[in-house]
Amino acid sequence: xxxxxxxxxxxxxxxxxxxxxxxxxxxxxxxxxxxxxxxxxxxxxxxxxxxxxxxxxxxxxxxxxxxxxxxxxxxxxxxxxxxxxxxxxxxxxxxxxxxxxxxxxxxxxxxxxxxxxxxxxxxxxxxxxxxxxxxxxxxxxxxxxxxxxxxxxxxxxxxxx
Amino acid sequence: xxxxxxxxxxxxxxxxxxxxxxxxxxxxxxxxxxxxxxxxxxxxxxxxxxxxxxxxxxxxxxxxxxxxxxxxxxxxxxxxxxxxxxxxxxxxxxxxxxxxxxxxxxxxxxxxxxxxxxxx
Numbered sequence: 001x002x003x004x005x006x007x008x009x010x011x012x013x014x015x016x017x018x019x020x021x022x023x024x025x026x027x028x029x030x031x032x033x034x035x036x037x038x039x040x041x042x043x044x045x046x047x048x049x050x051x052x053x054x055x056x057x058x059x060x061x062x063x064x065x066x067x068x069x070x071x072x073x074x075x076x077x078x079x080x081x082x083x084x085x086x087x088x089x090x091x092x093x094x095x096x097x098x099x100x101x102x103x104x105x106x107x108x109x110x111x112x113x114x115x116x117x118x119x120x121x122x123x124x125x126x127x128x129x130x131x132x133x134x135x136x137x138x139x140x141x142x143x144x145x146x147x148x149x150x151x152x153x154x155x156x157x158x159x160x161x
Numbered sequence: 162x163x164x165x166x167x168x169x170x171x172x173x174x175x176x177x178x179x180x181x182x183x184x185x186x187x188x189x190x191x192x193x194x195x196x197x198x199x200x201x202x203x204x205x206x207x208x209x210x211x212x213x214x215x216x217x218x219x220x221x222x223x224x225x226x227x228x229x230x231x232x233x234x235x236x237x238x239x240x241x242x243x244x245x246x247x248x249x250x251x252x253x254x255x256x257x258x259x260x261x262x263x264x265x266x267x268x269x270x271x272x273x274x275x276x277x278x279x280x281x
Binding site for chain 1: 169170171172173175176179217218219243244245246247248249264265266267268
């Protein structure tokens with residue numbers, strides 16, 4: 001059973017801003033510029049599932065270049081030094097951090113999964129019986145990045161296809 | 162002092178280490194564990210002075226690791242560095258004997274505030 005979602009686009013944007021300030025753009029020179037385009041393309045994505053008081057998924061998606069740049073910023077190295085393992089690890093951690101912060105805003109009784117990383121576009125993902133309820137879509141140094149929340153429909157039993 | 166950092170993300174362990182350095186605690190002996198089970202084993206074998214642990218990890222979660230250590234009579238200083246921070250988790254952490262709860266994303270200032278009294 002899911003409650004009405006209590007996390008809106010502004011909350012999500014604030015969490016995303018904190019991640020940029022802390023890790024991706026500590027100097028404050030290249031923030032995520034919102035495009036509000038929920039259909040923007042991606043090449044890689046990561047997600048965490050939340051179950052319990054709210055049930056759904058938090059998804060981070062970006063271009064390969066933006067993922068590489070994120071990994072470079074996290075690891076304080078040059079983008080061309082980033083390995084595929086670094087890239088996957090950073091994508092997973094980004095979904096985990098944002099998902100964890102989303103969870104903190106939900107009513108008690110929500111469980112967060114470990115992150116899943118897929119080095120393929122977000123459009124290849126299928127979350128059965130869900131609908132996108134909010135998201136932050138933007139460009140980071142000219143590369144697409146999006147963070148979205150997908151809610152499971154309340155009338156479906158968990159695990160039902 | 163010896164500090165054990167337990168997180169299943171290698172990248173996050175590196176960020177915790179970097180942030181410890183930025184906060185002025187880089188001179189301590191820093192060791193790493195990739196999940197709760199490893200954290201328990203390394204706490205017993207390496208005898209760290211402080212454990213910084215993620216919450217959500219494969220094999221064994223951070224809270225289970227803390228409970229196992231306390232059940233075994235180990236009273237190492239232990240705290241969480243996690244992206245999750247609900248009141249129920251903070252209560253569980255405190256009840257299990259955790260000293261602090263740092264939420265990701267974190268800053269060097271936050272590390273300094275929490276660790277200065279512990280590490281001196």
